[in-house]
Amino acid sequence: MGTACAWKLAERGLDVVVLEKSVPGAEASTAAAGILGAHAEAHGPGPMADLLLAGLERHAAWSEALAGVTGIDVEFRKSGVLRLARDATDLKRLAREASWMRAPKRRFEAVDEKALARLEPALAKAAGGVHFPTDARIDPKRLFRAVHIAAQRAGVRFVTGAIVDRVLVENDRALGVAVEGGVDYRSPRVIVAAGSWSTHVRGAALAKDAVIPARGQILELSTPAPLVHRVVFGPNCYLVPRDDGRVLVGSTLEFVGYRREVTAVAVRDLLTAAIALVPGLANAALVSSWSNFRPYSKDELPIIGRSSVSGLFLATGHYRNGILLAPITAEIVSALATGEKPPVDPTPFEAARLES
Numbered sequence: 001m002g003t004a005c006a007w008k009l010a011e012r013g014l015d016v017v018v019l020e021k022s023v024p025g026a027e028a029s030t031a032a033a034g035i036l037g038a039h040a041e042a043h044g045p046g047p048m049a050d051l052l053l054a055g056l057e058r059h060a061a062w063s064e065a066l067a068g069v070t071g072i073d074v075e076f077r078k079s080g081v082l083r084l085a086r087d088a089t090d091l092k093r094l095a096r097e098a099s100w101m102r103a104p105k106r107r108f109e110a111v112d113e114k115a116l117a118r119l120e121p122a123l124a125k126a127a128g129g130v131h132f133p134t135d136a137r138i139d140p141k142r143l144f145r146a147v148h149i150a151a152q153r154a155g156v157r158f159v160t161g162a163i164v165d166r167v168l169v170e171n172d173r174a175l176g177v178a179v180e181g182g183v184d185y186r187s188p189r190v191i192v193a194a195g196s197w198s199t200h201v202r203g204a205a206l207a208k209d210a211v212i213p214a215r216g217q218i219l220e221l222s223t224p225a226p227l228v229h230r231v232v233f234g235p236n237c238y239l240v241p242r243d244d245g246r247v248l249v250g251s252t253l254e255f256v257g258y259r260r261e262v263t264a265v266a267v268r269d270l271l272t273a274a275i276a277l278v279p280g281l282a283n284a285a286l287v288s289s290w291s292n293f294r295p296y297s298k299d300e301l302p303i304i305g306r307s308s309v310s311g312l313f314l315a316t317g318h319y320r321n322g323i324l325l326a327p328i329t330a331e332i333v334s335a336l337a338t339g340e341k342p343p344v345d346p347t348p349f350e351a352a353r354l355e356s
Contacts, residue, residue, distance in 0.1 A: 002193035004330035010154035019162040025144040031292035039132035040081040047348040058327035066146040074143040081135035081231040122227040167203035174311035196293040198316040205307035213293035216251040217266040221284035236273035305346035
């Protein structure tokens with residue numbers, strides 16, 4: 001999120017420094033699965049659904065621009081997303097819940113057992129599901145690498161091992177930040193995009209519990225050729241395919257603080273669920289596993305835009321949709337920071353809502 005904002009600000013001609021406590025991309029940015037589920041993740045009409053759609057609409061242009069600047073294919077693929085039903089009753093429920101999407105720019109279709117088998121032959125027999133054909137997927141590791149290189153080439157300076165202690169504020173105006181070790185960085189504009197650690201930055205104009213870590217664990221399997229081509233949400237896991245036959249299996253949701261662990265029970269449950277969805281995965285190689293922390297806000301909405309401190313902007317709390325919302329968040333924040341009108345009204349996502 002911070003690197004994306006930095007890139008867009010540098011493109012506007014600003015001098016930008018990114019302060020990173022570890023190395024850029026070491027946290028949730030590159031640990032995500034890369035689901036661009038603007039429809040599958042929307043739970044009803046409103047500002048969040050509109051924001052998700054705006055995020056999806058920008059990824060194609062971003063992937064083109066990044067390929068032009070860096071030569072990196074970020075694997076933006078209009079794969080579609082499937083939500084599977086447990087039985088006929090569940091299928092009716094899923095279709096009913098998605099019915100509000102019968103509107104311009106939105107598409108979904110309920111699929112029965114036969115249609116599902118045609119879409120994804122490797123899936124185990126199921127009652128059907130809901131297909132969101134315009135949703136997509138992307139490779140977050142490749143996306144971050146491309147954005148990072150593009151930002152550097154635009155003039156952004158990255159400082160690693162810089163632990164930000166506090167935002168420097170005087171008369172309710174941001175003056176920069178202080179880093180542990182006694183170094184100050186002076187700037188009339190400050191953006192806090194520290195993910196699950198955002199509330200640890202003193203002076204960030206966030207309540208203590210505005211953002212908390214929500215751990216997710218993911219497995220990576222590999223097969224000689226792709227078994228599924230769409231993102232698949234099943235009863236107890238989701239599958240995200242890659243072009244080369246790998247498939248990510250996710251994910252858990254655990255509120256365990258900052259314990260970065262892959263647990264035996266999670267591996268067992270995710271593998272069991274994945275093989276139940278796609279029996280052919282029983283012979284897949286288990287390539288890797290990891291965990292990281294989604295930045296979770298209590299209303300499950302991101303925290304984007306202005307704060308109570310002039311010149312201090314926030315880009316955090318994106319929970320399950322950080323990769324999907326990175327482009328639109330960067331455009332909103334960079335517009336606000338330069339006094340321009342943002343492409344989407346950020347008012348519903350400002351931190352002030354959490355104080356009411």
